[in-house]
Amino acid sequence: MSQIVIKNLFDPLLIESKTAATVVLMLSSPENEVLAKACDALYKFASKGDENKVTLLGLGAVERLYKLISHEDPIVRRNAIMVFGIMASNHDVKKLLRELDVTSSLISQLAPEEDVVIHEFATLCLAHMAVEYTTKVQIFEQGGLEPLIRLLGSPDPDVKKNSVECIYLLVQDFQSRAAVRALNIIPPLLELLKSEYPVIQLLALKTLEVISKDRETRIMLGENKGLDCLLRILETNEFSDLHAEALAVLGNCLEDVHALQLIQQTGGLKKLLSFIGVSTVPDIQKNAAKAITKAAYDSENRKILNEEEVEKYLINLLEIDNDEVKVAASQAISAMCENLASKHAFGLQGIPQLVQLLSSDNEEVKEAAVTALANLTAASPRNARAVAEAEGIKPLVNTLNAQRDGAIANAATVLTNLAMQEPFRINIQSHGIMSVLAEPLRSTSSQVQSKAAFTVAAFGCDADARTELRDAGGLRPLVELLCSKNEEVRRNACWAVMVCASDELTAGELCRLGALDILEEINLSTGRKNNFSEAALEKLLDNNLSRKYSQMGYLSSSNIITDGFYDCGQLVSSHLLKACSTSLLVSFVDFGVLIIKRKDFSYLPSKSICLKYPVGLSRLQKSKGKKEEEKSKEVIQITPKVQDEIKLENSQWLPPPDFILLDYINNASKIILPLTTTREQVVALAQLVADKMGGPIERDKLHDFSWELHISEIEFELKCNVVPIGKVKKGTFYHRALLFKVIADRIGIGCSLVRGKYNRAWNEVKLVDDSPQGIAGLLLPPHEYIVDLMFAPGFLIKQGSAEADQYKNI
Structure with missing residues (x-):
């Protein structure tokens, strides 16, 4: 058999390259040995610094390496993944790796049969990439959690470290937290706490801290004796670098009553607090305080912590020269003072320290301290007194100018709590709180707006405080808050307006700023109306009786008619009111008591005319301290004041003083005040009013009583539709009822004025009937009567009777 000689084989050739570009080109070689050596060279090159990684990125190395991480040769695959692992720390490389979607390929390399080096660098690459949200989602969706958790038990510490770091990043998302719990991650994490490598222990604790935010995970942690592991770390001095993280995990666990009880029973809670x-x-101090805060969210936990005297530890932390510790301690105090015993303990010792923190340059410290004070002084006059005694009023007022909304809102709350005690309210007011509140009222924060308005309501009961708020321009932003879409802001603003409308000047300014119109709109809405909006509207109207009577058709006995009142008829629509300028409505403030015949605003003088008139009436001085039956019989003469003429826009308009009305009041004082009982006075006044306005009228001849012509004649005589009521000699129901009310108010007879339909109006009085014979000194409840001024002047008609209904209706 002849031997075949192959002549086209090439002897091995050693190539030495000193340029990265050449090595990158070698990644396209068909020979595995060349590929493996090229990858190894690139790994060493990339390891030297970030600049080299950028160079390789620019040479297209990442795309070529991507093709090799799934290579059939294990050495090529391993070396390529090593390069990926080291290069993935660069931001631009990570971006390209995401675009290439390498996560699925890397996850596939985490199989148990793969080389440990592949595990190390594949997990390293995934850990670098998992800082980005999109990659977290990819790893989760591609099933990366299960192999990563399995690798926590790897014999290689680098694999453990990279795997737990990647898991730590993944569990920042709630979906991954639920998934790792289902994959029973707690036992391998607790095992990592025994590692000889601090970085692995630290990452395990950080991961536990994140996943233990979920109650189900905390239960699993307790079932696996995780609390014991955490306490052992705290008891071991050589683990001092892990104490802060261990406390953070423990803090999550202490949210559960069962866990806290378990720690208390085993003596662990005492050890924790002494630690x-x-x-x-x-x-460590900061995390300990945070742990207490989390635990204190539960009432049973607060009770347990109070039994262990946690208050003294937190008070001591307020003295630590570290702002983060002070913030954490203040927050823990805020949570703990929900327990009354703790609240009392903090009041005895902690309040002075918290007051001192209000002067801190750190805004977060200031906010945490004032929040604690707000909780401590809530429903606690004793703690409020402690704040005042610690000289906290001035720094609290200064805190209203703080930079953080929470600090401003809580400072307002503390000041409101202190204002419940008169001496402190006066003290606070002396520091100019109403001037300071003008700015918080303009805040864009609904929390600040609400608390500021609430504080205005607390201090607005004082006349000087209202003046201060007016002078500081605080009424305009307060009125604007009435339009807030926030229900609490709107309610508190209504409350503040109601309180501030207690004097005529402030009420007038509030009306000028549009408060009356806004409150009317609020009360028409079932969704926006609140308990204070109706009261605020009524309080404003109480200082604008003309408008109140026009809109509501009712004046109570406490609504005393004064100079400037006019009756323009019933307002049937708010549009009529808006058709008339505000300046016109308030232009009659110096008039005598007037009545305007017409029923709508179109008959009023032009909007451009500002009407002012010399005061026609002065207030009747009544003797004080006497019962109505013992009123002074002294007749007090009432004289008109003379003022200069007021220039109108283009002409002068000067209604005559209502001297006739003054005579009526003087005569009433002479005739009626000497009478001994209120009933006699009411009857006599009714007869006087009827006599001045045409006398009694037979019921069936009422239609013949031509009062309209008489009123028209007066208007023609005066060349004005503003008719002084003293000029009316033929008056119907509503003329007589108004005159009765005016005189009754001046001589001290309590009565109301009610408008009905079709020119009807009447007065209601409350009178006590005589005691039955033989029963002396019996106190009977008063009965309400309607005063007949038309048909049988002086006859008192019992309210609710058929006769009363007949008098009030046609």
Whole structure:
């Protein structure tokens, strides 16, 4: 047999290259040995620095290596993955790897039969890439969690480290947290805590800290004696670099009552608190305080912590010269003071330290401290007093100018809590709180807006405070808050307006700024109306009785008619009100008591005319401290004041003073005040009013009582539709009821004024009937009567009777 000689074989050729470009070209070689050596050379080159990685990226090495990570030759595959693992730390390389979708190929290399070096660098590459959200999703969806968890038990520490790091990054997403729990990750993570490598222990603790935020995982951790492992770490001095992370995990676990009870029963809670007391490491102190905060969210946990006197540890942490520790301790105090015993303990010792923190330059510290004070002073007059005694009022007022919304809102809350006690309210007001509140009212934060309005309501009960708010321009932003879409802001703003409308000046300014219109719109809406919107509207109207009577058709006995009142008829629509300028509505403030005949605003003087008129009435001075039956019989003369004429826009319009009305009041004072009982006074006043306005009228001849012509004649005489009520000599129901109310208010007879339909109006009075014979001193409830001013003047018709209904209706 002849021997065949193959002549086309080439002897091995050793190639030495000193350029990266040449080696990258070698990645296209068909020979496995060349590929393996090229990959090994590139690995060494890339390991020297980030600049070399960028060079390889520019030479197209990544695309060529991607084709080799699934190569059939295990050495080529291993070396290619090694290059990927080292290059993936570069941002631009990671971006290209995502575009190439290498995750599925890398995950496939995590199979048990693969070389440990492949495991090491495949997990390293995945860990580098898992910092990006899109890659996390890819790893999760492509089933990467299961092999990564399995590799936590690898004999190679680098594989463990890379795997746990990748898992730590993946579990930042809630889907992966649920998945690792189902894959029973707790036992291998706890096993990693025994590693001799601190970095592995640290990553395991960080992973536990993230996944233990879920209650189901905390249960699994307890079932696997994870709490014992954590406490052992805290008890071991050589693990001091792990104490902060161990406390973070423990803090999550302590949210569950069962876990806290278990730790308490085993003595672990005492050890934990004593550990906090002796530690001088800020991170440990901070995490310990955070652990207490999490535990204190549960009422049973707060009780357990209070039994272990956790308060003294937290108060000590407030003294630590570290802002993060102070913040964490203040937050823990906020949570713990939900327990009344803890609240009392903090009030005795912790409040002065918290007050000192209000002067901190760190805004976060300031916010945490004032939040704690807000919780401590809530429903606790004792703690509020402790804040004042610690000289906290001035720094609290200063905190209203803080940079953080939470600090401003909580400072307002503390000041409101203090204002419940009169001496503190006065003290706070002396620091100009209403001027300071003007700015928080303009805040864009609904939390700040709400608390600021609430604080205005707390301090607005004082006249000086209202003046201060007006002068500081605080009423405009307060009115604007009435339009807030936030229900709490709107409610508190209504409350503040209601309180501030207690005096005529403030109420007038609020009306000028549109508060009345806004409140009317709010009260028309079932969704926006609240408990205070109706009260606020009524309070504003109480200081604008003309408008109140026009809109509501009712004035109570406490609504005292004063100079400037006018009756323009019933407003049937808010559109009529808007058709008339606000300046016109308030232009009659210096008038005498007037009545306007027409029923709509189209008959009022032009909007451009600003009407002012000399005061026609002065307030009747009544003797104080006497019962109504013992009113002074002294007749007090009421005289008009004379003022300068007010220039109108292009002409002058000067209604005559209502001297006739003044005479009516003087006569009523002479005739009626000497009467001994209110009933007699009411009857006499009714007869006087009827006499001045045409006398009694027979019911069946009411249609012949031509009062309309009489009113028209007065208008023609005055060349004006504004008719002084004293000029009316033939008045119907609503003229007489108004005159009765005016005089009654001036001489001290309590009565209401009610408008009905079709020119009807009437007065209601409350009178006490005489005691039955033989029963002296019996206190009977008052009955309500309607005063007849038309048919039988002075007759008192019992409210609710058929006669009353007949009087009120046609």
